[in-house]
Amino acid sequence: MTLEVQRGEILGILGPNGSGKSTLLKTLMGALKPIDGAAYIDSLDVFSLKPGELAKKMSVMLTERSDAGFLTGFEIAGLGRYPYVDAFGRLREDDERVVMECLRMVNAEHLASKLFSEMSDGEKQKILIARALAQEPEVILMDEPTSFLDARHKIEIMLLLRRIANEKNVAIILTTHDIELALRICDRVVLVKEGRIVAEGIPEEVLTPDVLSEVYEVENARFESELGSFEVMGRSAEAKVHIVCGGGTGANIMRFLAKKGVPFTAGVVHKNDVDYVVARSTSCGVVGEAAYRSISDESLKAALRLIEGKAVIDSGFPIGEINRRNLEILRLAEEVISFRSREELQKLGIRSTSVRSLSEILEVVF
Known part of the structure; x- marks a missing residue:
């Protein structure tokens, strides 16, 4: 598969389980070296960049949750500044200002002093997005950004991602099973099956009943484009x-x-x-x-x-x-x-x- 994303654009990658979405994401982030081909950011091979250099250009949000111990929302978001801090990981005044700005942008300023372990899934997702923004990246990679969220937080995250792409001019690449999410916020979508691109383009044109039936092999339900x-x-x-x-x-x-x-x-x-x-x-x-x-x-x-x-x-x-x-x-x-x-x-x-x-x-x- 070959694909490209520009700054300010949201690209959604959809497909059934085992189709290669997560493998693709891990390749783009430099965690898996491709057997063939290459991944570039600003014409630079992802695998030629040092971790600190790559972290200034790309941030990553995966679905796996690690134990945050007794870290607060501010401290978790502050981890996004690691490419910019000294060897001791100390935040300067400018770093703290960037972190607070990111918390404000995701409507999570009130969570700055709350323990991450005591937050709801929706609140945690906001903090993790703030952490990704704190890296001041050009690209954000996201794996299932609305999974496990209730309706309110799902809508809030959808609107937030669209705002980030528009206002911060950041490219967002996300994998999702949520076709409604792709229709509402993605500029382009890529449907993959068995490691290959089946369809690519504007969601309203690509996410049709015939294409989705082919990709997901659904027999007892029909996707209605008018309803999404x-x-x-x-x-x-x-x-x-x-x-x-x-x-x-x-x-x-x-x-x-x-x-x-x-x-x-x-x-x-x-x-x-x-x-x-x-x-x-x-x-x-x-x-x-x-x-x-x-x-x-x-x-x-x-x-x-x-x-x-x-x-x-x-x-x-x-x-x-x-x-x-x-x-x-x-x-x-x-x-x-x-x-x-x-x-x-x-x-x-x-x-x-x-x-x-x-x-x-x-x-x-x-």
Whole structure:
């Protein structure tokens, strides 16, 4: 494989376990000498540089955690100054200023005096990023920077990495299994499999369902580019339920039924609707209508054929001019379970059992 990264750019390396991501990272950082080929930074062979010289150009963050003993956040971040300090490792006033600036940049100034061993995973990750920044590198190498983090800290780290690349003009190379992370912050991505590059380019163009299926060999889920996530594929069995939805009101219902192994169909849903994207993966069949067009006679007839012998779930979708004909499906269905209030159902002329939660669906239908 051959790849290149510029300053201010974030390059994401994705691929299944054993594909060579960590080996590549360790080669770039000088820990593994390549059997063939070379790694360069500023046109200099990484393996020709002394450790102190390389540390001024490149910093590394791996997923392994070592015992920090009784070191504080400031002391851990201060370790990033080791290429610049004397033989005794003493920080000068300028070094302390750089460390505090790095802690401020990662919103961890309040952790300066806290013991590293007492910090949460998210707090530790901030301190380690501050340590990497304290080296004042041109390149930062990261292995799974958001692993083990909760949603809040994951988002915070994502935004932080983007800010570092932009404001510090630092090149960031990271390995990740998190496709959402790659879509949100990477300028370019490289997908590797069995030690070779399968695809490379802008995430929005490269991270497609076909490419990801080839790389990860996923059979029971489909990556939806519009959502930036995988959807569990529905069972290819005879559907027992039909869902009438729209405006994003049906997505959670479909995911819930797919998770429970309940086969279902859906429609009519407009093709620019998030519900259509989810139904495309999770349902046994979906009737779609062109965006911004009123439901046609053909689409309505196709949906009416699908509801025969099935319970129909009304997601409580907002009713507008272009989807109003979905009400005809609800009025003609033999059994309707609806998320609307009894008052609204009466007003719309729909005979239905009103439910409030997803779990009630299973109780009513089965």
